[in-house]
Amino acid sequence: MSSADDSGSTIPSGCNVFVSVPELLMLGEFVFGGLVWILVASTRVAFAFDQGWVMFVSVFCFVITTLLFILYMVGVQRSSSAWTVVDVFYHVIAAIFYLSIAVLQASDTRFPLFAGNYYRINIAATVFAFLATLLYTIHAILSIVRWKTSS
Template sequence: MSAPADQISPIPSGAKVCASFPELLMLVEFVFGGLVWILVASARVSFPGDQGWVMFVSVFCFVITTLLLVLYMIGVQNSSSAWTVVDVFYHFIAAVFYLSIAVLEAGDTRFILISGDQKNYKINIAATVFAFAATLLYTMHAIWSIVRWKSSS
């Protein structure tokens, strides 16, 4: 059964976005994604192609998460119930992308350990941990968004 066209989206607006679950996860996704971005940018890597993908994903997700957070705060999701689908789609894609960069970072970190570069090894370990943490957060957000989407339809 489909949802009525005039149904209000269950995604909260205003300050409630920062106090409701799973939107509260967006703040932590924002922080962890920013840390991955900063750590990868500060480390010297052996594989520039991998670093390019990691930087693209972390910056892309950082920007889109920020944009969605601002849009939810101003209440654009109240105009259409399609925003629940946008929320599900974005967080699923972000989870898959973050999983790919977490695995890449873990592999690259192994090669940095072999080369004996301790400073970059520690930076890449931190980036790998935060990438896996961001993957977990985006996955949890995607699952909760799916539950919300299914319960609203």
């Protein structure tokens, strides 16, 4: 991890977000979350309520992850040490939400209602949802460690 800034924040800013391990995971979260969003949006909806939750979580996490990444690059976290708590809170919630949609997507995929490409697209969305869950979980653990060592 990178060293603390003058204000005590341990979250890096500027181009250092590309070399810090927890923040580097945000790029993978961004990519896999975007793929889940795109793949689920491109299939036929078999279970509207389930797919609505999957779309909400994937779009919400995609937007918030992008916003946090940009804010970290700008250096807004240098103004307060509360950003480490925000980072922990967001990534724990995102990991739980992504676990819920990965399981839901896997559950819905086991019923191949639509043969052909739709079934394969749903399988791909399930795999990417579990990969995003893994990245968010690792990021949450590393953020908790960073938060505990900084306080």
